[in-house]
Amino acid sequence: MVGVVLHNDTELVSHWESSDPVLNRFFHNVVWTQRSNFLEVPTDCPQRDERFGWTGDAQVYARAATYNADVAAFFTKWMQDLRDAQVPEGAYPDYAPYPMQHGGSGKPYATAWTDAGVIVPWEIYTAYGDERLLREHYASVQQFIEFRRTTSPDYMGKQLGNGWGDWLAMGETTPLPFIDHCYYAWSTHLAAQIADVLGETQDAEDYRALSDRVRETFAQTYVNGDGTLTVDTQTAYVLALDIGLIPEDNVDAAAARLVEKIVENDRRMTTGFLGTRPLLPVLTKTGHFELAAELMQSRRFPSWGYAVMQGATTVWERWNSYTIEDGFQEGMNSFNHYAFGAVVEWMFGTLAGIRPATQGYGDITIRPHVPLEEPVQDVPRLDYVKARHVCMRGLIESAWRRDGGMLTLEVAIPANTVATVHVPASAEAPVHVDGLAVDDSPLIEVLAREPRETKVRVPSGRYVFTATLPE
Numbered sequence: 001m002v003g004v005v006l007h008n009d010t011e012l013v014s015h016w017e018s019s020d021p022v023l024n025r026f027f028h029n030v031v032w033t034q035r036s037n038f039l040e041v042p043t044d045c046p047q048r049d050e051r052f053g054w055t056g057d058a059q060v061y062a063r064a065a066t067y068n069a070d071v072a073a074f075f076t077k078w079m080q081d082l083r084d085a086q087v088p089e090g091a092y093p094d095y096a097p098y099p100m101q102h103g104g105s106g107k108p109y110a111t112a113w114t115d116a117g118v119i120v121p122w123e124i125y126t127a128y129g130d131e132r133l134l135r136e137h138y139a140s141v142q143q144f145i146e147f148r149r150t151t152s153p154d155y156m157g158k159q160l161g162n163g164w165g166d167w168l169a170m171g172e173t174t175p176l177p178f179i180d181h182c183y184y185a186w187s188t189h190l191a192a193q194i195a196d197v198l199g200e201t202q203d204a205e206d207y208r209a210l211s212d213r214v215r216e217t218f219a220q221t222y223v224n225g226d227g228t229l230t231v232d233t234q235t236a237y238v239l240a241l242d243i244g245l246i247p248e249d250n251v252d253a254a255a256a257r258l259v260e261k262i263v264e265n266d267r268r269m270t271t272g273f274l275g276t277r278p279l280l281p282v283l284t285k286t287g288h289f290e291l292a293a294e295l296m297q298s299r300r301f302p303s304w305g306y307a308v309m310q311g312a313t314t315v316w317e318r319w320n321s322y323t324i325e326d327g328f329q330e331g332m333n334s335f336n337h338y339a340f341g342a343v344v345e346w347m348f349g350t351l352a353g354i355r356p357a358t359q360g361y362g363d364i365t366i367r368p369h370v371p372l373e374e375p376v377q378d379v380p381r382l383d384y385v386k387a388r389h390v391c392m393r394g395l396i397e398s399a400w401r402r403d404g405g406m407l408t409l410e411v412a413i414p415a416n417t418v419a420t421v422h423v424p425a426s427a428e429a430p431v432h433v434d435g436l437a438v439d440d441s442p443l444i445e446v447l448a449r450e451p452r453e454t455k456v457r458v459p460s461g462r463y464v465f466t467a468t469l470p471e
Contacts (some may be wrong), residue, residue: 007035013390019383022305030341033315045334052095057339060277064344066127073339092117096276107161109430110181118187155217157181169272182239185214189251214396227253235275244276255286257412271470277342293371297379315341352387361391367422409465425467
């Protein structure tokens with residue numbers, strides 16, 4: 001028997017490795033899962049009777065997909081499928097193309113799934129900087145925002161159509177109106193940004209005002225005086241913090257409650273498809289990177305590493321689709337489902353630190369995060385991470401390695417671009433580049449020395465930074 005790999009010609013443009021073999025295996029699993037699902041449409045799974053371009057799965061994974069492969073043409077084509085499937089009232093359906101009704105609501109759409117028609121084109125624009133996609137899709141976005149406005153004249157979240165919600169959350173249920181409120185605010189915010197790019201000033205002002213009003217009703221409805229939420233689930237905190245729905249004065253308290261809930265749950269997450277993608281970015285952004293790194297490396301159920309330890313060679317729909325102890329899960333069960341692979345976005349963007357500072361990587365951010373604390377769980381400490389991404393402008397590399405308290409960071413920036421590099425470094429010790437103090441390098445501009453990093457501006461080229469890690 002000969003196995004033939006079939007997928008669209010989306011050139012692989014990434015490499016990621018570390019000192020943790022389980023993370024390396026997981027990254028390999030994600031790439032294979034993407035390859036086997038990106039065939040004409042981004043199917044949720046290639047092996048059972050669904051095999052549709054499910055919009056919810058695509059919107060949480062789109063940014064990760066751009067790190068792994070050149071998917072510009074692939075998603076440009078799928079945006080046409082999505083426009084063709086858009087229902088007359090303006091909503092995007094649960095999958096595209098949309099050959100038949102699915103679900104018991106009598107409606108072809110669902111909260112967070114329907115918002116893919118705004119989220120995905122923005123993510124593709126962020127990676128490739130192609131305004132043509134936004135221009136071709138703009139009338140469709142306008143129609144969708146009017147659907148949102150008509151469906152919710154009181155600026156509140158609703159239970160739209162099918163109730164997929166935070167699919168496969170573990171032990172906590174986040175109400176659909178709450179999730180819809182978050183996505184209502186996010187879609188209108190992105191629509192305003194799209195309008196800005198296209199020079200549609202009046203629309204941009206309108207959509208921004210609409211998003212602001214939705215954010216106001218969110219704070220009035222869901223944020224307690226002490227910064228906690230009336231909906232007390234991990235996913236509720238993650239979505240609200242990720243989208244920026246919590247007033248600035250309450251962010252620290254909300255983030256502390258999220259951390260408390262994770263710790264109370266034996267340092268395990270409960271998030272499903274919608275909450276898992278932004279979980280580690282939110283923890284990182286709110287000052288809890290070490291906990292994010294712990295969750296990433298965990299081998300305990302539920303976690304990315306757990307499936308690897310059970311023998312996974314692809315990403316599964318469930319964390320425990322198969323276990324060595326109990327065998328196969330009964331009922332709905334997919335062994336090739338990329339949604340939980342969305343964490344690759346964090347592996348590249350945070351652990352390796354490769355991000356576009358401007359759309360299309362004309363300006364690049366390199367800001368690697370190095371775990372400094374000893375792991376709480378029984379996992380190896382990350383001692384190196386090496387990542388490579390070929391963006392539309394060329395090869396970007398970020399590779400860090402620690403040796404005791406010293407860090408070596410190797411960076412490659414493609415031609416005709418510039419980058420801001422954040423070197424993890426103690427403020428008391430000098431930072432060197434290619435053997436020179438950064439202040440003495442003729443190519444480098446020192447922007448800031450902060451307690452835990454030195455920030456420098458560099459042109460295209462290759463650089464080797466050395467520094468003392470902060471304590």
